[in-house]
Amino acid sequence: MKLQVAIDRVDIPRAEAIIDAVGADADVIEIGTSLVKEFGMKALTGLTERVKAQENTAILGDIKTCDEGKYEFDLGYDCGFDYLTVMGSSSMGTLQACYDSAQNQNGVMMIDLLECDEERIANIADFEDAVYCLHTSVDSGATVDPVDQVAAFQQRFPQIKHIAIAGGIKREQLRGLAEQGVEIAIMGSAITKADDIAAACKASKQAFA
């Protein structure tokens, strides 16, 4: 399983400090939606270059595309991101355009399943190389057990092989998620709000090693 560290609601110098602190213990570093909105993708190229300077760490732009798929994904890959996100509620045209962009630019499309019901997921389950992200909205106040959530999803959608999970994930849940075959566990606040970010990330990585 890969550990993805999500960076949100900070300025660029703070994001740089978090990137340096988590270092190689993060398999993927996420530049969160809040940074994309506050600064814009082109202004974040310094961060993508900073991550790429670390060997073996990929960078995800949580751009949450919902329309204009080709334009936004082409731009994101040009800015140096390896993974980009598109909302599962987007039109099939948008999802296909994002997928084509990812395939053409050797990138990865992550589909954010926020608020997607089973019927919707069944309709969009055929993007073989995409990562499907089970995402619980922090605003929803929902407290679902992520391991149970993944198990139910795998039972319902056995054809989906690449699964990520996000939304309030805690260190003690990581081992169960890894054992369940999750490809990417996404942690934001539990690492980036810790007093010692480097230690929190290292301990998270070791929690499922």
Ligand SMILES: O=C([C@H](O)CO)[C@H](O)[C@H](O)COP(=O)(O)O
């Ligand atoms: O995607 C996210 C959220 O929608 C805010 O943009 C977060 O990156 C994701 O929820 C991970 O952060 P935590 O919930 O703080 O672990």
